Amino acid sequence: MTPAFALVAVAVGLAGCGSGSDEELTVFAAASLTEVFEQLDGEARFNFAGSDELATQIREGAEADVYAAASPRYPDALLDAELVEQPRIFATNRLVLIVPDENPASIDSLDDLDRDAVRLVVGAEGVPIGDYTRSVLEEADRSDLLERVVSNEEDVKGVVGKVTLGEADAGFVYATDARAAGDDVHALELPAAIQASVRYPVAVVAGTDQPQEARAFIELLLSERGRRLLREAGFETP
Secondary structure, three states: OOHHHHHHHHHHHHHHHOOOOOOOOEEEEEHHHHHHHHHHOOOOEEEEEOHHHHHHHHHOOOOOOEEEOOOOHHHHHHHHOOOEOOOEEEEEEOEEEEEEOOOOOOOOOHHHHOOOOOOEEEEOOOOHHHHHHHHHHHHOOOHHHHHHEEEEEOOHHHHHHHHHOOOOOEEEEEHHHHHHHHHHEEEEEOOHHHOOOEEEEEEEEOOOOOHHHHHHHHHHHHOHHHHHHHHHOOOEOO
16 A cells, blocks of 8 residues: 555544544634534534634643634644644635625725724734734725724634624624625625635644644645535635
8 A cells, every 4th residue: 555545544534433533522613613623523623712712721731633714824823832833734715804695784895984984893913814804904905994893703703703693794704704694795806916815734733642643634624625615605715
């Protein structure tokens, strides 16, 4: 059996029966990866939240085998602290502005956000979606729009939820989350010139009791099946 074939066999085995251990593989992943990861491996145990929150949990000793984030910032910091192995970029994304499907505030562009009655929701500072949003607004020279913010959410799912429930007139989210929300929202594309560089790294958590299974999960994510699921969800793959 060639090394390449053996690697594929491990990945396929993981896809079919989970971690291959009596103990569930525990994957800490950014909230924007929820739909893809649950399709990728139905046997693993997932903890979906903001990338910063998950990094803090790992620093505090939470038991995790794999860490996938929506920004290199947090895995790189954990690598410096020797808490994860070398991260690998597996996907990219972009930001869009979403509005409720009925769009009651008649928002069609960034400029339309600059009205006294408009309620804007964004990710909190320190959360990847929040940092990316602030980068986009800075590039557009519209940081003043943060004055319209009525809520800072701890992850991108919180932003989507506020908009779909009508508790906000607009919010900045990843294109993949807008797609997952379906007909509940309408997505407005942002100019390429102001887009943030959204990259997703994944790493094995140092000291895991299941290093082989953790690495197999990552190889499955990087396999053609994993890349297909990512592309179907709207991610781009390196």
